[in-house]
Amino acid sequence: MAIIECVPNVSEGRRPEVVDALVDAVRRTPGVRLLDYSSDASHNRSVITMAGDAAGLRNAVLALFEAALPRLDLRSHTGEHPRIGAVDVVPFVPIEGAGMADCVALARETAAEVAERFEVPVYLYEEAATRPSRTNLEDIRRGQFEGLTAKMADPEWTPDFGPSHPHPSAGASVIGARMPLIAYNINLATDRLDVAKKIAAAVRYSSGGFRYVKAMGVTLADRGIVQVSINVTNYEKTPLFRVFEAVRREAARYGVSVLESEIVGLVPAAALVHTAEHFLQLTSFTPDQILEHKLRNA
Amino acid sequence: MAIIECVPNVSEGRRPEVVDALVDAVRRTPGVRLLDYSSDASHNRSVITMAGDAAGLRNAVLALFEAALPRLDLRSHTGEHPRIGAVDVVPFVPIEGAGMADCVALARETAAEVAERFEVPVYLYEEAATRPSRTNLEDIRRGQFEGLTAKMADPEWTPDFGPSHPHPSAGASVIGARMPLIAYNINLATDRLDVAKKIAAAVRYSSGGFRYVKAMGVTLADRGIVQVSINVTNYEKTPLFRVFEAVRREAARYGVSVLESEIVGLVPAAALVHTAEHFLQLTSFTPDQILEHKLRNA
Numbered sequence: 208m209a210i211i212e213c214v215p216n217v218s219e220g221r222r223p224e225v226v227d228a229l230v231d232a233v234r235r236t237p238g239v240r241l242l243d244y245s246s247d248a249s250h251n252r253s254v255i256t257m258a259g260d261a262a263g264l265r266n267a268v269l270a271l272f273e274a275a276l277p278r279l280d281l282r283s284h285t286g287e288h289p290r291i292g293a294v295d296v297v298p299f300v301p302i303e304g305a306g307m308a309d310c311v312a313l314a315r316e317t318a319a320e321v322a323e324r325f326e327v328p329v330y331l332y333e334e335a336a337t338r339p340s341r342t343n344l345e346d347i348r349r350g351q352f353e354g355l356t357a358k359m360a361d362p363e364w365t366p367d368f369g370p371s372h373p374h375p376s377a378g379a380s381v382i383g384a385r386m387p388l389i390a391y392n393i394n395l396a397t398d399r400l401d402v403a404k405k406i407a408a409a410v411r412y413s414s415g416g417f418r419y420v421k422a423m424g425v426t427l428a429d430r431g432i433v434q435v436s437i438n439v440t441n442y443e444k445t446p447l448f449r450v451f452e453a454v455r456r457e458a459a460r461y462g463v464s465v466l467e468s469e470i471v472g473l474v475p476a477a478a479l480v481h482t483a484e485h486f487l488q489l490t491s492f493t494p495d496q497i498l499e500h501k502l503r504n505a
Numbered sequence: 506m507a508i509i510e511c512v513p514n515v516s517e518g519r520r521p522e523v524v525d526a527l528v529d530a531v532r533r534t535p536g537v538r539l540l541d542y543s544s545d546a547s548h549n550r551s552v553i554t555m556a557g558d559a560a561g562l563r564n565a566v567l568a569l570f571e572a573a574l575p576r577l578d579l580r581s582h583t584g585e586h587p588r589i590g591a592v593d594v595v596p597f598v599p600i601e602g603a604g605m606a607d608c609v610a611l612a613r614e615t616a617a618e619v620a621e622r623f624e625v626p627v628y629l630y631e632e633a634a635t636r637p638s639r640t641n642l643e644d645i646r647r648g649q650f651e652g653l654t655a656k657m658a659d660p661e662w663t664p665d666f667g668p669s670h671p672h673p674s675a676g677a678s679v680i681g682a683r684m685p686l687i688a689y690n691i692n693l694a695t696d697r698l699d700v701a702k703k704i705a706a707a708v709r710y711s712s713g714g715f716r717y718v719k720a721m722g723v724t725l726a727d728r729g730i731v732q733v734s735i736n737v738t739n740y741e742k743t744p745l746f747r748v749f750e751a752v753r754r755e756a757a758r759y760g761v762s763v764l765e766s767e768i769v770g771l772v773p774a775a776a777l778v779h780t781a782e783h784f785l786q787l788t789s790f791t792p793d794q795i796l797e798h799k800l801r802n803a
Contacts, residue, residue, distance in 0.1 A: 210800060242799055258800050302796065387796065394788075451785050467788040473796045476774065483780035487749050490692075490765040498600065498685065498771045501540060502508060502556050 209305035211313065212242075212258045212387065215271055216296040218284050220246040220253050225278050230255060232274035238263020251286025252295070256473075258302065261313045268297055268317050272325050272380075280376040281352045289348050291355055292378035296344060298333065299384045302475070310384035311335045318382040322369030325377070328359065329368045332383035337367055344381060352378045386419075389439040389478060390471035391447060393454050396464045400426050403433035406457045410437070410450060417453070419445035432466060442478040448485040507603035509611065510540075510556045510685065513569055514594040516582050518544040518551050523576050528553060530572035536561020549584025550593070554771075556600065559611045566595055566615050570623050570678075578674040579650045587646050589653055590676035594642060596631065597682045600773070608682035609633045616680040620667030623675070626657065627666045630681035635665055642679060650676045684717075687737040687776060688769035689745060691752045694762045698724050701731035704755045708735070708748060715751070717743035730764060740776040746783040 219225050226246050234241045239259035246253040257267060272294050279293035297317070299310040314335040322329050336342045340363070350358045355373040358364050365371050366379060373379055395403060403424030408414045411422040419441035425434050435454055439445055455465050477494075484492055494500050517523050524544050532539045537557035544551040555565060570592050577591040595615070597608040612633040620627050634640045638661070648656045653671040656662050663669050664677060671677055693701060701722030706712045709720040717739035723732050733752055737743055753763050775792070782790055792798050 212796070240800070302800070447781075447785065465786055467786045469788050470790060470794055473794055473799060475796045476778075476798070479781040479795070480774075480777050482785060483745075483777040486784040487745065487780060488763055488765045490767050492768060496768055496771055497777070498510070498773045500774070501771060502538070502600070 209260055209309065210258055210303040211261060211264055211305050211310060212256065212300040212302050213264045213268065214257075214298050214300065215255050215268065215294060216290075217253050217255070217271070217275055217279070218251065218281060218286070218290045218293055218295050219275075219279055220251045220286065221248050226253050228278060229253070229271060229274050232270040233257050233267045236263060236267040236270050239267040247288070249286070250288035251284060252288045252290065261305075261309065264299065265313060265317045265320070268294075268382075269320060269324065272321055272327070276325060276327075276374075276377050281378045282376060284352070289345075289351055290378075291348050291350075291352050292327065292374075292380045293376070294327075294380050295348075296332075297380065297382045299382075300387050301384075302387070307334050307384060307386075314382050314384045318368045318380075321380060321382070322366075325374070326370060327374045327377050328366035328370055328372070328379040330379065330381045331367045332381050333385040335383040341367075347381050355379060386441045386443065387473075387475050389442055389447065389474050391437045391439055391450070391468065392471065393435045393437065393451065393468045394427070394430075394466045395433050395435065395458055396466040397433060397461075398426070398431050399461070399463070400424060400433050402458065402461045402463050403435050405461070406454055407435050407437075409457050410435070410453050417445040417450060420450055442475065442481070446481050446485070447478055448482045507558055507607065508556055508601040509559060509562055509603050509608060510554065510598040510600050511562045511566065512555075512596055512598065513553050513566065513592060514588075515551050515553070515569070515573055515577070516549065516579060516584070516588045516591055516593050517573075517577055518549045518584065519546050524551050526576060527551070527569060527572050530568040531555050531565045534561060534565040534568050537565040545586070547584070548586035549582065550586045550588065559603075559607065562597065563611060563615045563618070566592075566680075567618060567622065570619055570625070574623060574625075574675050579676045580674060582650070587643075587649055588676075589646050589648075589650050590625065590672075590678045591674070592625075592678050593646075594630075595678065595680045597680075598685050599682075600685070605632050605682060605684075612680050612682045616666045616678075619678060619680070620664075623672070624668060625672045625675050626664035626668055626670070626677040628677065628679045629665045630679050631683040633681040639665075645679050653677060684739040684741065685771075685773050687740050687745065687772050689735045689737055689748070689766065690769065691733045691735065691749065691766045692725070692728075692764045693731050693733065693756055694764040695731060695759075696724070696729050697759070697761070698722060698731050700756065700759045700761050701733050703759070704752055705733050705735075707755050708733070708751050715743040715748060718748055740773065740779070744779050744783070745776050746780045 243256040275293045318329040407422035407424040410416040421438040541554040616627040705720035705722040708714040719736040
């Protein structure tokens with residue numbers, strides 16, 4: 208059976224009873240499994256992780272809008288994290304037996320239904336984007352909820368579905384399809400923040416590095432070390448091992464060693480298998496050789 | 506649900522209709538999935554790979570004995586591979602949700618039932634062995650079917666279950682529990698067989714190397730290179746990455762590079778995950794962080 212992941216970000220992270228109501232809407236939807244959820248009070252934002260088939264996920268997202276709209280009002284929302292809507296961002300992520308094309312189709316279908324049923328304007332983003340200027344979430348969200356009426360008056364920002372003005376309380380939503388994101392940090396055996404920042408600049412896309420890498424250098428004050436904090440947005444095209452090796456070599460150039468690395472949250476098994484293949488110089492290896500894989504497909 | 510693997514080796518690899526009958530006995534057993542089987546004519550031997558729960562596997566092994574006994578006669582059996590019985594060796598292997606203790610219990614229970622129902626003497630081996638001298642399959646099988654009557658007259662070789670003399674046509678069987686075995690070859694960018702042999706000697710247990718490694722150096726004549734051909738018998742205690750790194754360093758000492766490595770057949774996912782953890786210097790990583798793992802357990 209095809210499995211797709213969906214990770215809605217909603218603009219509520221302070222009222223537990225409201226977060227519970229939103230999570231319950233997902234939990235009650237047949238064909239969907241709630242995997243995780245977490246709230247951040249300073250961001251005033253929650254992230255819900257679920258998985259299921261296309262029909263189940265579409266229903267769960269609609270149920271989430273239905274639960275969110277009467278409870279959230281962006282006109283009185285404050286928080287550190289940028290946002291333009293109540294159900295701010297909804298990415299669909301291909302996991303097993305489903306490809307990116309399936310996720311793009313699901314994003315479009317869900318976006319159309321959200322716009323029709325709730326009169327919330329929707330932008331399609333990332334792999335589902337209808338034009339290059341809408342690929343990046345940051346570009347769509349620039350100006351935030353407060354700037355949305357003015358932004359949407361510009362024909363360049365006519366939404367992909369729904370009215371050309373914000374929903375009064377729920378703003379607009381961004382729905383799309385993307386690869387699984389891997390949050391990957393590499394800790395350096397030094398307290399020199401300048402080294403972490405230089406390495407981050409060397410490996411990240413925005414300053415000339417790997418296409419699917421976002422990175423910044425930060426200090427871990429309690430440990431007296433620095434960290435290159437990384438997001439890998441497409442591990443098939445920019446694999447973990449390549450990022451690790453590049454960071455290691457850049458660090459060596461400053462006489463610094465890699466202390467350790469860490470994966471924050473979830474990682475697709477394939478990202479680790481590719482890493483093992485690389486370092487063991489494995490030849491002609493196929494996923495069918497993984498015992499558990501074979502067992503599940505038997 | 507607990508999943509255990511079972512890999513019976515039977516002394517028939519030349520008559521396809523007999524192999525089919527044996528495989529069918531497994532295939533028809535509820536609670537068991539047939540994963541693979543292959544026959545070798547020169548060895549006159551077949552290997553059947555199946556997986557399931559304890560009850561299903563016990564029934565499948567009994568069905569296999571029932572199908573094999575009227576069809577196989579060791580008195581007229583020839584083949585290059587050492588053997589003492591019709592159903593020669595039956596290892597149970599822990600895969601998921603079942604530990605070694607479960608496999609040892611299953612081996613004992615199955616052995617007792619085989620001895621009682623078929624009057625075939627059974628030796629317990631590896632993790633199920635009742636004394637250290639019976640840990641290694643090679644020691645139990647030394648003398649082969651032809652030497653079995655004399656061997657079993659020695660009190661040291663009284664079987665763990667069943668009569669103290671061989672079954673007339675089916676000999677004896679060896680049943681036990683072991684870790685998954687990984688067939689792992691490392692190809693060197695040289696045609697110097699002496700280098701492959703020296704490296705094999707350096708890493709294998711029998712000559713002072715890693716405890717769970719068997720290895721030999723061989724020539725791949727058609728490719729003009731040599732190979733260190735390895736069996737890792739416990740990848741948790743002697744991990745793949747450690748064997749790979751040791752071979753790489755030993756090769757460098759002779760000015761030789763590793764060309765590539767290959768896994769033959771199946772490998773547990775954990776062996777690859779451990780490899781990725783090692784080379785990425787991952788800290789505090791848990792299997793729960795693997796997306797597919799999380800999905801299955803949700």
